[in-house]
Amino acid sequence: xxxxxxxxxxxxxxxxxxxxxxxxxxxxxxxxxxxxxxxxxxxxxxxxxxxxxxxxxxxxxxxxxxxxxxxxxxxxxxxxxxxxxxxxxxxxxxxxxxxxxxxxxxxxxxxxxxxxxxxxxxxxxxxxxxxxxxxxxxxxxxxxxxxxxxxxxxxxxxxxxxxxxxxxxxxxxxxxxxxxxxxxxxxxxxxxxxxxxxxxxxxxxxxxxxxxxxxxxxxxxxxxxxxxxxxxxxxxxxxxxxxxxxxxxxxxxxxxxxxxxxxxxxxxxxxxxxxxxxxxxxxxxxxxxxxxxxxxxxxxxxxxxxxxxxxxxxxxxxxxxxxxxxxxxxxxxxxxxxxxxxxxx
Numbered sequence: 001x002x003x004x005x006x007x008x009x010x011x012x013x014x015x016x017x018x019x020x021x022x023x024x025x026x027x028x029x030x031x032x033x034x035x036x037x038x039x040x041x042x043x044x045x046x047x048x049x050x051x052x053x054x055x056x057x058x059x060x061x062x063x064x065x066x067x068x069x070x071x072x073x074x075x076x077x078x079x080x081x082x083x084x085x086x087x088x089x090x091x092x093x094x095x096x097x098x099x100x101x102x103x104x105x106x107x108x109x110x111x112x113x114x115x116x117x118x119x120x121x122x123x124x125x126x127x128x129x130x131x132x133x134x135x136x137x138x139x140x141x142x143x144x145x146x147x148x149x150x151x152x153x154x155x156x157x158x159x160x161x162x163x164x165x166x167x168x169x170x171x172x173x174x175x176x177x178x179x180x181x182x183x184x185x186x187x188x189x190x191x192x193x194x195x196x197x198x199x200x201x202x203x204x205x206x207x208x209x210x211x212x213x214x215x216x217x218x219x220x221x222x223x224x225x226x227x228x229x230x231x232x233x234x235x236x237x238x239x240x241x242x243x244x245x246x247x248x249x250x251x252x253x254x255x256x257x258x259x260x261x262x263x264x265x266x267x268x269x270x271x272x273x274x275x276x277x278x279x280x281x282x283x284x285x286x287x288x289x290x291x292x293x294x295x296x297x298x299x300x301x302x303x304x305x306x307x308x309x310x311x312x313x314x315x316x317x318x319x320x321x322x323x324x325x326x327x328x329x330x331x332x333x334x335x336x337x338x339x340x341x342x343x344x345x
Contacts, residue, residue, distance in 0.1 A: 004039070004095065005092050005093070005335055006039060006091060006092050006093070006094055006095060007092075008088060008091050008092065009031065009035060009091060009204070011027075011028065011031055011200075012087070012088075012091060012197075012200075012201075013197070014084045014087065014088065014197070016196070016197060017080055017083050017084045017087065017195065017197045018064060018065055018080045019064075019196070020060060020064065020190065020193075020196060021196045022196070023196055023199055023200045023203060025203060028200060028203055028204050028207065029203075029207045031204070032204050032207035032208040033207065033208075035204075035208055036208045036209075039095065041094065041095045041208055041209065042095070042209075043209060043210040043211070044098045044099060044209040044210060044211035045210065045211070047098045049258045049259070050098040050099070050256075050257050050258045050259075051093075051096055051097050051098050051257065051258065051259045051260075051261065051336075052097075052098060052099050052100075052101065052253075052254065052257035052259070052260045052261065053090070053097050053099070053100045053101070053260075053261045053262075053263075054101050054103070054229075054254065054260060054261070054262045054263075054264070054274075055086075055100060055101065055102040055103065055198065055202070055263060055264050056103050056229065056262065056263070056264025056265065056270050056271045056274055056300075057103055057104070057105045057185075057264050057265050057266075057270050057271075058083060058086070058102060058194055058195055058198045058263075058264050058265065059104065059105060059185060059191065059192060059193060059194055059195065059265075060190060060191045060192070060193050060194075060195055061105070061184045061185045061186075061191035061192065062079060062105075062184075062185075062265040062266065063079040063080065063082075063083055063195045063198075063265060064079075064191075064195065065077075065080065067184075067191050068182045068183060068184035068185075068191060069181065069182060069184045069185075069266075069303075071265045071266040071301050071302070071303060072301070072304060073301030073302055073304050073312070074302075074304050074310070074312055075301075078301025078302075078304075079265050079266075079301055081301075082263070082265070082298070082299045082300055082301055083195055083197060083198055083299075084197075085296075085298055085299050085332045085333070086198065086263050086296065086299040086332060087197045087198055087200075087201045088332070089263075089296070089299065089332035090198075090201040090202070090205060091201060091204070093336055094204070094205050094208060094209065095209075096336060097205060097209075097261075098209075098211070098257070099211055099213075099214060099257075100202050100205055100206075100213050100214070101213065101214040101215070101216055101250075101253075101254075102194060102198075102202060102213060102214075102215055102216070103215075103216045103217075103218055103229040103264070103270070103274075104185075104192065104194075104215060104216065104217050104218065105184070105185040105192075105218060105219045105226075105270065106185060106187050106192060106217050106218065106219045106220050107183070107184065107185050107186055107187065107219050107220065108186065108187055108220070108222070109183065109186075110148045110151055110152065110222055111219075111221075111222045112163075112166065112178065112222060112223055112224060112225065113178065113179060113180060113181050113225050114180065114181065114183055115127070115128065115180055115183075116145060116148060117144070117145055117148060117222075118132065118142045118143065118144065118145055118163075118180070119142070119143060119144075119145045120141065120142060120143070121140065121143075125145075126142060126180045127180070128180055128181060128182040129179065129180065129181070129182075129305060129308055129309060130179075130180040131176075131177040131178070131179055131180075132167060132177060132178040132179075132180065133167060133171075133177050133178075134164075134167040134168050134170075134171050136167075137163055137164050137167050138164070142163075143160060143163070144156065144159035144160040144162070144163045145159075146159065152222055152223075161238055162223065162237060162238060164238075165237065165238035166178065166223075166224070166234055169234050170233065170234070173233075175233055176269075178225070179225075185219065187220070214250075214253070216229050216247070216250055218247075221243065221244050223237075223243050223244075224243060224244055226244075227269050227270045227272075227273040227274070228270065228273035228274040228276070228277045229247060229250065229270070229274050230246060230247050230250065230251055230274055230277040230278060230281070231244070231245075231246040231247060231277055232244040233273075251278070251281050254278060255281065255282070255285065255289060257292065258292065259292050259293075259294060259341070259342060260292055260293050260294065261294045261295075261296060261330075261336075262274070262275060262293065262294070262295050262296065263295075263296040263299035263300055263332075264299070264300055265300060265301065266300070266301060266302055266303045266311075266315075267300040267301055267302045267315040267318075267319070268302035268303050268311035268312070268314050268315035268318070269303055269311070271300050272314075272315060272318040272319075275293075275295065275318070275322055275327070276318065276322075278293070279322060279325055279327075282325075283325075287325075287326065288326070290322075290325045290326030290327050291326045291327075291328070291340075291341055292341070293322070293326075293327040293328065294327070294328045294330050294336075294339060294342075295319060295322060295323075295327055295328065295329050295330065296330060296331070296332050297319060297329045297330065297331065298331045298332055298333070299332050302314070302315035302316075328340055328341070
């Protein structure tokens with residue numbers, strides 16, 4: 001017998017997906033208790049087939065029009081449309097989703113990918129979306145901003161050496177060039193918060209299924225980018241000393257699910273690099289585990305800045321690579337029991 005696809009609860013307001021508002025936790029908790037009883041929903045701890053849902057950076061800074069790094073994709077409304085579908089997916093499959101893990105991109109002003117970290121020969125900071133290559137570091141086009149050295153606990157000379165090392169390491173690893181991003185996902189700011197419609201769905205799931213969401217904080221290290229929740233872009237400094245580490249506990253958590261569903265923003269960056277790192281771990285453990293991974297291709301969009309950058313093709317290529325490795329490209333509107341390899345409870 002196929003599993004029940006739940007109706008959408010009456011409190012759900014998909015028309016507010018592009019707005020910021022306060023979740024009424026106490027009322028939602030009451031609603032969730034009633035929903036649990038009405039639909040005979042079991043505690044997540046009783047699931048025989050455990051499905052995890054990884055939500056990558058579904059935060060205001062990426063998902064609300066007008067915010068710093070709104071992911072519009074080529075349509076211009078990408079993240080808004082994605083989150084409308086994603087929130088409905090959570091509610092309709094709430095009885096099947098065992099655990100939800102939202103990642104939280106988390107930054108402060110003085111970080112390697114923010115303008116304040118770099119200057120040119122005249123002391124001017126690079127504009128947002130400037131790409132910093134190894135060659136530009138070697139020619140002196142850009143250099144470390146000595147004025148921030150004290151706040152980082154290093155010397156100006158150490159900062160300059162580190163920047164050279166960092167851009168070289170990215171090139172050697174085949175990563176994107178160091179990108180100067182607009183200040184975004186600032187710790188303590190409203191852009192850091194989850195989009196309200198997703199936050200409400202995650203909270204409702206938590207109360208209804210008696211389970212804690214597994215929030216994962218990433219991106220706070222000032223010396224490295226951290227697109228993937230599983231590891232920062234660069235792990236060691238020029239002397240070989242570790243500056244960061246893989247998120248080993250979370251990697252194991254993800255690999256332990258019978259099925260893992262992934263969605264979020266942006267497809268070309270944090271989503272793609274997270275999946276790529278997960279694939280590397282799978283290949284090192286058991287390549288067959290790739291068949292447990294399901295990518296909600298209609299709940300993620302690439303970075304597109306009209307007239308500046310367009311990562312659509314890079315995102316599409318990455319997802320095809322993941323599919324060729326054995327992962328499944330699926331849509332949120334399709335019943336999950338029809339997805340290949342998905343067990344029926």
